[in-house]
Amino acid sequence: MNRGPNGLQFRRLGASTSRLFAVVVVALLLTGSVVATADSASAIDAHSQETGSDSAFVVALEDDGDATVTVAVTFDLTDEADQAAFRSLEENETERSELESRTERRLRSVVAGVADETDREMAIEEAGVSFETDEGTDRGIVSVSATWRGFAATEDGRLTVAEPFTSGFTAEQAVVLELPDGYALAESTPEPSERADGQVSWDATTSLDGFEAVIAPSDGTNDGDSQPGFGLGAAVIAIAGGAWVHCRR
Numbered sequence: 001m002n003r004g005p006n007g008l009q010f011r012r013l014g015a016s017t018s019r020l021f022a023v024v025v026v027a028l029l030l031t032g033s034v035v036a037t038a039d040s041a042s043a044i045d046a047h048s049q050e051t052g053s054d055s056a057f058v059v060a061l062e063d064d065g066d067a068t069v070t071v072a073v074t075f076d077l078t079d080e081a082d083q084a085a086f087r088s089l090e091e092n093e094t095e096r097s098e099l100e101s102r103t104e105r106r107l108r109s110v111v112a113g114v115a116d117e118t119d120r121e122m123a124i125e126e127a128g129v130s131f132e133t134d135e136g137t138d139r140g141i142v143s144v145s146a147t148w149r150g151f152a153a154t155e156d157g158r159l160t161v162a163e164p165f166t167s168g169f170t171a172e173q174a175v176v177l178e179l180p181d182g183y184a185l186a187e188s189t190p191e192p193s194e195r196a197d198g199q200v201s202w203d204a205t206t207s208l209d210g211f212e213a214v215i216a217p218s219d220g221t222n223d224g225d226s227q228p229g230f231g232l233g234a235a236v237i238a239i240a241g242g243a244w245v246h247c248r249r
Contacts, residue, residue: 059151060178061215065159067151069107075140077133086140090131100127103144111148114163122150158186158216165211176201177213184218 058070075086089095104127115122127146134141152159161177177192178199179185185192185200189212192200202208 056174056176058176058178059161061152061159061161061180061183063159063180063183065150065152065154067148068145069148069151070143070145071103072141072143075142077138077140083140086131086142089129089142090140096129099144100129103127104146107146107148110164115150118153118163120150120153122148124148152215158214159183161213161215162211165208173204174201175206175208179215182217183215185213186216187214188212 055073060068075082077083107124111122111124125147130143132141152161176199189210190206193203194201
C-alpha cells in the first residue's frame, strides 16, 4: 500500500482500476485544499505513462453553469494486456463501483476547496463509468464522469471558466471544453490549441496558469473552423493522435 501526502491510499484493485484511477487523480491534482507534492504527482503521472494510456479531460458546459466533467482514457485493444485490463474493468462490477466511489470522493474534495475559494455554491453528483469500443481504431475508451453543479460563474448570460485550472491543474493531458448550444468562446487565456464546432481544446503541453475562458451567446455563426461531430470516444482517440477535433456528443 502506498500513502501519498494527502492520505490517498492505493490498494490493489486490479491493474485496470489502478491504472485508470491514477489518470483520474492526475487530472484532479490541485494546489490549495487538495495538495500534492511534486514527488507524488510525478509518481502518479509516471504510472499512467508506463501503461501508455492516452487521456483527455472533457468539460461539457450547460448554459446555467453546470457541467459534466469526464476523464476519458483509451486502451489499445490490439495489445493483450490492454485488452485484458479493459475487459476486466468493463465486466467487474466491484471494480467499477470502487472507481466511481473514489472519483466522487476526490471530486468532492476538489469542489469543497474551489467553492471556498470562489464563494460560489457547488456540488458533485451522479458519478459514473461508461465504456465504448471503436472498431475502426481497435481502441477501448473508459470514461469516468460526474455532474459538477456551479462549475462556471454566470453573469449577464455569459459563462466564465477559471477554476479549477487557476488553482494549479497539473494533468499532462488534453483539456476539451464543450460549449452549450448557441454559445461561442468570447475570450480565452491562454488561446486554445484548436477550435471546432461547439468546442475548444488545449493540448497536453499547454500551461493553464492564469486560465480563464469566457463563453457568451453567439450570433448563430460558428467560432472557429467547423468540423463534423463524431462522439466522445472518437474524439479522445483523435486527440491522442494529434488531430484535435471534438464535437458535442
